[in-house]
Amino acid sequence: MRWYVARRLLWAIVATFVILSITWALLYVTEQQALTSIQFQAAVSGGDAEAARAAYEQQRGLDRPLWRQYTDYMTNMATFNWGYSTSRGQPVTAAIADALPYTMMYSVPWTILTVALGLSIGLYSATHQYSRFDYAATFVAFFGYAIPNFWFGIVLLVVFGVHLDMVPIVFDPDAPVFSLANARQLVLPVFVLTTGSIASLTRYTRAEALEYVEATFTKTAKAKGVSERRILLLHVLRPAAVPLSTILVADLLGLFIASSYLVEVVFGIPGLGQLSFKAIQNQDTPLVLATTLVGVFIAVIGNLLQDVAYTVLDPRIDYGDR
Amino acid sequence: MSTDTPRRRFEDIDWEANHGIAVGRQTAGFLTTLAALAVVFAFDYVREAPLFSPNPLFRDGWDLTQLDWLFVVSLSLFVFYVLVPLATHRRMTAHYWREFRKNRAAVVSLWFLIVVFTLGLVGPLIVSKPQVALTQSYQPPVGLSVDSTVPLSCVGDVVGGRCHGNWQFPLGTTGDGKDILSLVVLGMRVSIRIGLITSFLIISIGATVGTVAAYVGGLVDEVLMRYVDIQQVFPSFLLYLLLIYLFGGSLLMFILVFGLFSWGGTARLVRSAALQRSEDEYVEVARCAGAGTAHVIRRHILPNVSGTVITNLTLLIPGLILFEAGLAFLSLGDPTIPSWGQTIAAGRSDLRTAWWISTVPGVFLFLTILAFNFVGDALRDALDPRSEVE
Numbered sequence: 207m208r209w210y211v212a213r214r215l216l217w218a219i220v221a222t223f224v225i226l227s228i229t230w231a232l233l234y235v236t237e238q239q240a241l242t243s244i245q246f247q248a249a250v251s252g253g254d255a256e257a258a259r260a261a262y263e264q265q266r267g268l269d270r271p272l273w274r275q276y277t278d279y280m281t282n283m284a285t286f287n288w289g290y291s292t293s294r295g296q297p298v299t300a301a302i303a304d305a306l307p308y309t310m311m312y313s314v315p316w317t318i319l320t321v322a323l324g325l326s327i328g329l330y331s332a333t334h335q336y337s338r339f340d341y342a343a344t345f346v347a348f349f350g351y352a353i354p355n356f357w358f359g360i361v362l363l364v365v366f367g368v369h370l371d372m373v374p375i376v377f378d379p380d381a382p383v384f385s386l387a388n389a390r391q392l393v394l395p396v397f398v399l400t401t402g403s404i405a406s407l408t409r410y411t412r413a414e415a416l417e418y419v420e421a422t423f424t425k426t427a428k429a430k431g432v433s434e435r436r437i438l439l440l441h442v443l444r445p446a447a448v449p450l451s452t453i454l455v456a457d458l459l460g461l462f463i464a465s466s467y468l469v470e471v472v473f474g475i476p477g478l479g480q481l482s483f484k485a486i487q488n489q490d491t492p493l494v495l496a497t498t499l500v501g502v503f504i505a506v507i508g509n510l511l512q513d514v515a516y517t518v519l520d521p522r523i524d525y526g527d528r
Numbered sequence: 529m530s531t532d533t534p535r536r537r538f539e540d541i542d543w544e545a546n547h548g549i550a551v552g553r554q555t556a557g558f559l560t561t562l563a564a565l566a567v568v569f570a571f572d573y574v575r576e577a578p579l580f581s582p583n584p585l586f587r588d589g590w591d592l593t594q595l596d597w598l599f600v601v602s603l604s605l606f607v608f609y610v611l612v613p614l615a616t617h618r619r620m621t622a623h624y625w626r627e628f629r630k631n632r633a634a635v636v637s638l639w640f641l642i643v644v645f646t647l648g649l650v651g652p653l654i655v656s657k658p659q660v661a662l663t664q665s666y667q668p669p670v671g672l673s674v675d676s677t678v679p680l681s682c683v684g685d686v687v688g689g690r691c692h693g694n695w696q697f698p699l700g701t702t703g704d705g706k707d708i709l710s711l712v713v714l715g716m717r718v719s720i721r722i723g724l725i726t727s728f729l730i731i732s733i734g735a736t737v738g739t740v741a742a743y744v745g746g747l748v749d750e751v752l753m754r755y756v757d758i759q760q761v762f763p764s765f766l767l768y769l770l771l772i773y774l775f776g777g778s779l780l781m782f783i784l785v786f787g788l789f790s791w792g793g794t795a796r797l798v799r800s801a802a803l804q805r806s807e808d809e810y811v812e813v814a815r816c817a818g819a820g821t822a823h824v825i826r827r828h829i830l831p832n833v834s835g836t837v838i839t840n841l842t843l844l845i846p847g848l849i850l851f852e853a854g855l856a857f858l859s860l861g862d863p864t865i866p867s868w869g870q871t872i873a874a875g876r877s878d879l880r881t882a883w884w885i886s887t888v889p890g891v892f893l894f895l896t897i898l899a900f901n902f903v904g905d906a907l908r909d910a911l912d913p914r915s916e917v918e
Contacts, residue, residue: 221758236774352898354850356857357872357890364879464765468854486773494773498766509761
């Protein structure tokens, strides 16, 4: 198992390496395009195309040999020397460090709520299959999944912010982290995100748990007089947790990255998503690159953790030949 | 959805053909259509679209793009591999329908999706491109009224200081006077394009990679699945952001990025299903009878995993439609094509006074995604009784 985890770790590094190489290639292609257009413009306006090209290459460091450009890029990435954001007037890493706490502020309660509610509703639905609660939970799950997050966010903001005046409309980034004001302005984003993500977890938990609710070992435990809670936690949730861990990471991660953009823009939270979004609008290449890569790194780490969790949760799996 | 023909007898089968490339009637029909399309495309391309530019079929200003060509190819694939088999195997179809009908919500959803599909398909024929007309701004939908100070001038009747909706704009108009009904219909066009073309890409790549990996195995399997690993790690959403930043956004780019990079899950699913199937007796028998790898994959493995794939797809498509709407909402989508997300974004600042602008496309988006989920759920029960809910 240790060998398996080590190989997974190695694989994550290889994947990161490949992804960085691809982004470098993409950047290289666009810079070549920009170069051609600069040469073209210089030629049209009667200037010297060759001089314009040389000046641009000098400025962007494109006059270095291709291999040097690649290794320099990779070294910069590895040493967190991610460049300078012109639109924000600060190093890219500093901009990300500024934005990260705001993203954490809503994503931590969101993750906790989704996991806690998703698991408990799913388990309850499984043990009370076809009850009124089960139908209601299914309905809520479908509803939450199908309603577009960003539209739901705007509507809630109008209803609770404008008409009922219960939450502030404009996000105040200076509010202390653990204060009532901060909690009030984070309620809606967390609510919207949770309704969106709880669906798949509830559905999967219900389906996985159903397999074990009727299993022979559960019946044996019941016959022996084991308490309901113990059965639920040790005989149903424990085996169901193995497939659920995969779904949890894969589903939540994808959702998290995309929703962070939408929710932060809708609610005006100055987190990573908005940073990246504004960087795209302001044509701030180093910042766009860095913020998207942060997302990719989160995904890589999430997938790694998922694989490790799998080995910890399921001792039956044989890793000999993987 | 099994395409095995039960009525074929031993002597009917051309055993010699199994080693070559046997082309069924469906495939022949599809290839013929594809060839015809290629000829028309070449003609259109070489003469730089004189065939279609003053096109008599579409109303003002619609032109055929690469997207339309891709769409037509996907549509013909859909017709030949979904509709034709359903029509020829009546008994199977009736059986599926009986199973499907048990889920009442799914039946309603299916009708809704058919309506959306039809409207999206013939949309350009019945509605014209929405024009900016400031004098018609903020008209409420039929049956609703709004304070008459909100619109610049009321198209419908003004009763007691309230502007009532008029049938000229059944769903009202936006802040710059665009007809919401035509925006909604054109949004359906975007949604079915995403749905069909990405399914086409995902099915063809995912099913091929999955079956090949499972059946050939060894190094090929290892390489393909490690590639899928990397692809699954790289979120398509971020790749799309990076690409639109570097090269500019378009719907074609969206469809290509999400179609070409989100088949990983399908490939894994098909691989594991195919691995199970290839252990089955009928595959053993076929192999013993001397059937080649290609034949076994095509005749025995693919038909048997198609149910899994289709179900998986009906749950994947709504996610993509939602993605597109979200990106269009952030104005990171295609600015030239009217989509639901765009309209929601347009009405965002007017929610207090003219709530219908964002709400109408929002409701359509909601219903479409809901319908896909219900249909997917029922299809899983009907087509794929083997698989438990994953």
